[in-house]
Amino acid sequence: MPPLPAEPAPGAQARDPLDLATVRTGGKRAVARALAYVETARGRPDLVALLDAAARSGRAHVLGLTGPPGVGKSTLTNALVQRARAAGQTVAVLAVDPSSRRTGGALLGDRARMKTDPDDRGVFVRSMAARDRLGGLSDDSIAAVVLLRAVYDLVIVETVGVGQSEADISLVADTVVLCIQPASGDSLQFMKAGVMELPDIIVVTKADMAEVARRAASEVAGALSLSGSGAHGWTVPVIRLSAATGEGLAAFEAACASHRAHLDADGRRAALRAEQEEKWVEEAIRVRFGTHGLARARRLMPGATTPFAREAEVAARLTSGQD
Numbered sequence: 001m002p003p004l005p006a007e008p009a010p011g012a013q014a015r016d017p018l019d020l021a022t023v024r025t026g027g028k029r030a031v032a033r034a035l036a037y038v039e040t041a042r043g044r045p046d047l048v049a050l051l052d053a054a055a056r057s058g059r060a061h062v063l064g065l066t067g068p069p070g071v072g073k074s075t076l077t078n079a080l081v082q083r084a085r086a087a088g089q090t091v092a093v094l095a096v097d098p099s100s101r102r103t104g105g106a107l108l109g110d111r112a113r114m115k116t117d118p119d120d121r122g123v124f125v126r127s128m129a130a131r132d133r134l135g136g137l138s139d140d141s142i143a144a145v146v147l148l149r150a151v152y153d154l155v156i157v158e159t160v161g162v163g164q165s166e167a168d169i170s171l172v173a174d175t176v177v178l179c180i181q182p183a184s185g186d187s188l189q190f191m192k193a194g195v196m197e198l199p200d201i202i203v204v205t206k207a208d209m210a211e212v213a214r215r216a217a218s219e220v221a222g223a224l225s226l227s228g229s230g231a232h233g234w235t236v237p238v239i240r241l242s243a244a245t246g247e248g249l250a251a252f253e254a255a256c257a258s259h260r261a262h263l264d265a266d267g268r269r270a271a272l273r274a275e276q277e278e279k280w281v282e283e284a285i286r287v288r289f290g291t292h293g294l295a296r297a298r299r300l301m302p303g304a305t306t307p308f309a310r311e312a313e314v315a316a317r318l319t320s321g322q323d
């Protein structure tokens with residue numbers, strides 16, 4: 001990783017162009033400014049260009065953590081951030097908060113949840129409002145991940161899984177991690193909801209509560225064998241860990257590294273990300289123009305090949321009725 005740049009003085013960037021090099025070299029303030037821009041300037045040509053440039057150079061591995069509230073996601077995220085920093089990696093965390101509204105709440109959430117050193121330039125933490133109360137990913141969160149993964153070495157996206165909203169994490173994650181609470185009966189619920197097909201890794205949290213964690217792990221392993229999980233030759237590992245004691249964290253990181261290697265083989269990562277880009281465009285169009293608009297959009301043959309330019313082009317054509 002290149003040496004981290006110094007934080008520029010406040011206000012210094014207000015005049016700078018918002019291009020990818022600026023976001024990469026401008027420290028946390030530049031990243032925060034870019035994310036604010038995502039939330040206010042959707043569809044603006046310079047933002048579209050920035051997001052497409054970022055999408056083309058997404059070098060980070062994106063780890064998506066999902067699971068019910070209280071399962072231990074943020075405690076695990078904290079532990080993973082400390083370990084990644086100790087290993088010399090830069091990390092960004094995006095927490096998708098189903099309760100916070102678009103304004104307010106988010107900053108408080110960041111402070112309350114993460115125990116990171118505010119002076120550490122290698123860690124960036126942000127929470128963003130969910131698309132709806134069920135914790136789904138908004139278009140802005142997707143764009144934020146695209147930016148963060150072009151700047152940091154590791155990106156952790158946390159979403160609260162309530163019912164079907166877990167599925168949204170696969171819109172942005174390279175590795176989907178489903179967190180399950182020991183002895184909560186969650187695995188049965190997940191199996192019923194079809195959520196067991198989603199994860200690449202299953203984590204049973206709070207392994208320090210030994211007996212219950214073991215029971216939950218075997219319950220999950222049973223549910224997995226019933227659901228026949230594990231696409232593209234990948235066998236979904238079930239890992240018991242305790243973010244509180246550190247037990248199982250090395251095994252979890254090893255599982256993440258294996259999945260990463262699995263994706264890097266045979267062009268799987270490129271295929272996965274291309275599939276995700278298709279879905280971003282569809283989602284963005286569906287949110288703005290409804291399912292009818294999406295059906296119209298499907299008949300269009302946009303010229304742009306990059307996702308954000310394609311979205312802008314399709315949106316412009318639907319708005320002007322040239323479809």
Ligand code: GDP
Nearest residue numbers: 069070071072073074075206207208242243244
């Ligand atoms: P989240 O809502 O999924 O982000 O869950 P949190 O990380 O906020 O954790 C919920 C509660 O579980 C908190 O009281 C944590 O202290 C506790 N917790 C998290 N990880 C562990 C663990 O490894 N062991 C134990 N015993 N408690 C944990």
